[in-house]
Amino acid sequence: MGNQISNNKIRQIILLGMIFGFLFLIGFNLSNFLPSFLGAVTLYVIFRDYYFKLTEERKWKPWLAIGFLMLLSLLVIIVPFYYIAETLVVKLANSREYIEIAIENANQIHQYIKDKTGYDIINSIDIKKVGEWATVYTSSLLNTTVEVVTTIVTAFFILYFMLINSRAMERALEKAVPLKKSNINKIGERFRKLIIANVVGIPVVAIGQGLTVLIGYLIFGVSSPFFLFILTAMASLIPIVGGAIVYVPVSLVLLVNQDPVGAAGVLFFGFLSAGVDNILRFTFLKRIENIHPLNSVFGIILGLKVFGFIGLIFGPILISITMLLIQVYHDEFSENDKKEENDTDDIEEISENIPL
Template sequence: MPAKFTIESRHYLLILALLLALYGSYLLVAPYLGAIVLAFVLSLLCYPVHHWIGSKMPTKPNLAATLSCLLLVLVILVPASLVFAALVQQGLLVTKQIYLWLGQGGAEQLLQHPYLQQLQALAADKLPGDLLTPRQIIERLSEFAAGFSKELLNLSTKMLGDLTGLLFSFVLMLFVLYFLLRDHDKIVAAIQHYIPLSRSQKDALLSEAKLVARSAVLGSVLTAIAQGLAGGIAMAIVGFPGLFWGTMMAFASFIPAVGTALIWLPASLYLFFTGDWGWGLFLAGWGVLVVGSIDNVLRPILMQGSSNMSTLLIFLALLGGIQLFGLIGVIYGPIIFALTLVLLRLYTIEFKDFLAQQDKS
């Protein structure tokens, strides 16, 4: 009995020391966790291409990983730089036009619309407290336009000024990605070895994590691109700057529930109130039927994968992930939910006799 107690105590001590060491290691990499997670996700997306490159040079794994990283830089960095430069330029043009429209009395004419007058009267009658007067609304809009333009300039200046930090994060991501691609098989084998589960359970967990991470990124990014492209086309047709507002729609698509309606709905209302009923109806219909359908159809198809997560679970995973972790939560949330479902399935298999006995009792 004492020997058994000693062995068990040494096991508990080892596990405790390991947990403390893992926590300390987490604190060391926590400032760079975003770059590491991004490298992990990109390695899952890029591995098929890297595997093809590696098959052409099986004796040169270092060169194959280097070529894969360089290809990723060309595919992501160059187009992103061009789009960002055009976006800032068009964004400044948009804010200038809004400011001129406000200065020329466009907002005052809009607020004199009969429907808006009725809406203001109804709100004043039904809602408690003092509402903003039309003059105050115009002043707030002017402040917003001026502030938005200033913030856009500050954002571009800050990004250029913080180029060192951005460059460091990008280089760190590439550095981690290089090793994840080069040592992919070794890393997967090590993870499988250290997880204290059966081989089938390890394979189920790892394959699900890979599948959901890939589906989460592709589902969110491809849906955002598709919605931004469709929304930008409609905005350009009705006379708004397509690149700017299409990009804004792409970013808005990451917001659950509201999504791209945050952009096209106010634009449609503006067209209605300025007398462009035809274009307003077109933009609203396009937003609901085309842009909305992309979100309702494409996103669940891409993100559901083979994890059998319902649309409700996907929605809750995205909503909770963004709330807890920010934008990177579109990856974290689905992965956490998917791994939870896998663990529940493993639990029911592992304890099926006990669960069946409990059901009979």
């Protein structure tokens, strides 16, 4: 009888099952809005302290403070995004022409390697099919502009209600999380640092690598250097290969076109960009939050697969928070286990000292 589960615990289990079931149902059917929600969370973490300063110290109206912060974020996010998107759209609008040039350059590189080494490096690849695939892919890339705009608008909509009810929301979250306040604060502070490190760090590292290679593009007269700069900066986010996926083919094209000095120069600045990446990661980023390189690599792979583009930020965070939760689990329950063991030892000691 003593081992039977009480009715109260059964009701708790049923209620928790219903809660998790409804949460799964809601999350599954609103999964398309997950990038918007994560974007809103990111902006909330960045603007939270500024919002409280404006509303509580400077006595701004909440709607005015939110409007100002949203306008600021638009200038910081949308203007660079618009420039990049406009550059890419102009180039990709003539994607067929650029793809034909790329195929021609690929054929020249292939023939050059074959003549020099006798090795047919792409004998099994149908270049025409690659070109057809690239045309389809670039067309679909242009169509994602509307999706990006929708995601940004929805993120701002969610952000408004997160900020307007920020104090109540944070109190509700503290009550809902079954952890000690010290551990809740630890998770919150680590989460904030991780978001800042990824939001600030990813663009800084990408731009740093892109600018380094851009110098090489400009010095050695590579055509469309700023377009290639954007591609290199974006490619630097790709794990393992990084910007090499852009500057190595550019170097090969220069070599095929009888410009070995330019080819070597671009390749040199490409390798130099890898050093810039390491310097930025171990100096600038380490001051914000010390994120292990493997965490970044596997986090980005995971994030892109699960969350899409916003996964560049939340992939590494997901891995870091998981490791932090393991530490919190040890902190929460190892002390309880020790306390129970001490209580048991005390009981045994008392029982031994009781005279019979």
